[in-house]
Amino acid sequence: PDGTLYICGDHSDPLRQRPFTQKATDATPSEFAIKNHTERLELVGSGLKDAEIVKAQACFRPESRRNRPIIGQLSTGGLEGVWIASGHSVWGICNGPGTGKVMAELLLDGEASSADIRGLKP
Numbered sequence: 001p002d003g004t005l006y007i008c009g010d011h012s013d014p015l016r017q018r019p020f021t022q023k024a025t026d027a028t029p030s031e032f033a034i035k036n037h038t039e040r041l042e043l044v045g046s047g048l049k050d051a052e053i054v055k056a057q058a059c060f061r062p063e064s065r066r067n068r069p070i071i072g073q074l075s076t077g078g079l080e081g082v083w084i085a086s087g088h089s090v091w092g093i094c095n096g097p098g099t100g101k102v103m104a105e106l107l108l109d110g111e112a113s114s115a116d117i118r119g120l121k122p
Helices: 031-044 089-109
Strands: 070-073 083-086
C-alpha cells in the first residue's frame, strides 16, 4: 500500500561463499548484490531507476554448494544415521511441505514414493 518494494536473494554474488560471522546481526550486505538488484529494478520499469534504497540487509540462508536441497540420510563423516533436509535457500517455505512429505516417506517407508529425489541425496 505504501509503494515499498522488497527484493531478496542475489544468487550471482561471488561473496556468497564468504565465511559466516559469529552473529547473524554482524552480517553485512554485499555491494555487488545491491548493484545487481538496482540494475534489475531498471528492467522492471524505468520509473524504478532512481528508486531510493531504504534499507539493505544481509542474512544467512541454508544453501548447498550444488544449489539444490540435500534430502536423505548421511552416510559418511561420522554422521551415519543422521537424516537431513536442508539447503532450500529462498525456496524453503514453498518446498517445505513436499520435503516434509518425502522425509516422512523415507523415515517410515524406507523410500520416497511421492517424488524422485535421486539428485538430492547427500
